Amino acid sequence: MKTGGRLQAAIEVLDDVEKHRRPVADALKDWGLAHRFAGSGDRTAIGSLAFDALRRKASNAWIMGEGSARAAVLATYALTWGQGLAGLEAALADPHAPKPLTKRERERLAADPEAVLAEAPDAVRADVPEWLAPSLASLWGERMVEEGQALADRATVDLRVNTLKGDRARAIAALAELGATASPLSPVGLRLPDLAPTAKPPHVPSEAAYQEGLVEIQDEGSQIAALVAGPRPGERVLDLCAGGGGKSLAMAATMGNRGAIFAYDTDKRRFGDFRDRAARAGTSIVELRPPVAGGDALIDLEGSIDCVFVDAPCTGTGTWRRRPDAKWRLRPNALDARMKDQDHVLDEAARFAGSRARIVYVTCSVLREENEDRVAAFLARHDGWRLADPLARLAPETAVVLSSFVGARDGVGPCLRLTPAGAGTDGFFAAVLEREDVA
Incomplete structure (x- = not known):
């Protein structure tokens, strides 16, 4: 496919997303199934256009004076991708391209976008x-x-070095062809170079370092959230909202594969291929606890856990770089529902905490309503708990690096808050709650 055909395909995908209010990944998959002539390079370019158009849906609409899928794709190609008006018109000369620019579209795209947005x-x-x-x-x-x-913006591609299999220097050497470098915050993080808009990202699972368990794909913010838990060898950890289990694997490495991690989720399908990943990582201390119909899968753990890790269900506002379509689907009732879920799961966490335990509350949200407000509400409901320093269990050099991201807000603190603008990671929040009688 030529560029013009890719532009038209991206418009069709975005029209599908808007009409059916569904994830862009689903729309892209269905488009690919219906257009099997499109090669992998075509699908990559079409997907990049669609995702980038959604990332800047509001500003594109303001610049173009309309919010149609056509306007979004044209603005993305000409402005975000830097092809300019001349490059766009050349692409539109293809017979499979969208219709030629109207006079109004040409005038909009020729204007200085910064000047136009200054009035927005x-x-x-x-x-x-x-x-x-x-x-x-x-x-x-x-x-x-x-x-x-x-x-x-686009998200970075970050990897976590599995210290059960090797150190960061070994992983960097193993991934030299991909240009992997040490990430700035996590002591076990790697980052791959940013790519051009149409470039096909490397397939990390095909790399020997991945297949041998030396690295896992994990955003640096997610790595830090798992490190804040600070599990020690021999401790008992409950990952109460484990999902795919990525943070359980990270904590198992921190523990040197000594102790016990119980990974639970209300939907066992989220575990996916966790057992294969754990075997690849050399992890043997994680026990999956799927839900039990009509029963309590965790009743035997009550009051016996050293660290209850709560990666709470949330709106995912911190992951908008990766899921820009979710940004525009989010509604106030969804936020209200997540806040109720967060209160419930925090109350559940207290049930399992031992006498000297800590609860580590984490979200991939940037919203205060899901973060500090939920911590404050928990403290108001539960006597005998207090906020602890979230960096207390980190190595001193790592704590120094992260210290600028810790602070109190509205009387709630200290808490850790990461954002793409400040930390270069996804948006993450972490708070550590401990028993008041813990010295």
């Missing part, structure tokens, strides 16, 4: 849903636009 509301400039702008403004103040724009 902050929610548009930040590319965030209008209904969430007041909450984000109260959180970030004058930095809201900067933070929102960083959430609209």
Whole structure:
């Protein structure tokens, strides 16, 4: 396919997303099944156009004066991808391309986008849903636009070195052809170079370092959240919302594969191929605890856990770089539902905590309503708990690196908060709660 055909395909995909209000990944998959002539390079380029158009859906609509899929794709190719008006018109000369530019579209694309956006509301400039702008403004103040724009960028590709199989130097050497380098915050993190918009990303699972269990794909923020838990060899850890188990594997490595980790999730399908991943990683201390119909799969763990790790269900606002379509599907009722879930799972965590235990509360959300507010609500409901320093169990050199991301807000603190603008990671929040009688 030539560029013009790819532009048309991206428009069709976005029209499908808007019409059926479904994830863009599903729409892209169905488009590929219906157009089997498209090669892998075509599908990569079409997907990149669609995702980048969604990342900046609001600002594209403001620049173009309309919010159609066509306008979004044209603006993405000409402006975000830097092809300019001339490059776009050349692409539109293809017989399979969208219709030629109208006079109005040409005028819009020829204008200085920065000057046009200077007149836009902050929610548009930040590319965030209008209904969430007041909450984000109260959180970030004058930095809201900067933070929102960083959430609209592409995500980095980060890897975690599995210290059960080797160290970071060995992993960097093994992935030299991919250009892997040490990531800036996590002591076990690697980062791959950014790619051009149409470049096909490397298939990390095909690398020997991945197949041998030396590395796992994991955002640096997620790595740090697992490190904050600070599990020691021999401890008993409950990963209460384990999902695919990535943080359980990370904690098992931190523990030197000594102790016990119980991984639970309300939907056992989320475990996926966890057993294969654990075997590849050389991890033997993680025990999956799927839900039991009509019973309590965790009743034997009550009051016996040293660290209850709560990677709480949330809106996922911190992952908008990876899931930009979810940003525009999010509604207030979904936030309300997640807050109720978070309160429930925190109350559950207290049930399993031993006399000297800690609860590590983590979300991949940037919203105060899901983070500090939920911690404050837990402390109001439960006597005998307090907030602890989230960096206390990290190596001193790592704690120093992360210290600028820890602070108190509205009387709730200290907590760890990471964002793409400040940390270069996905958005993550972490708070450590401990018994007040723990010395």
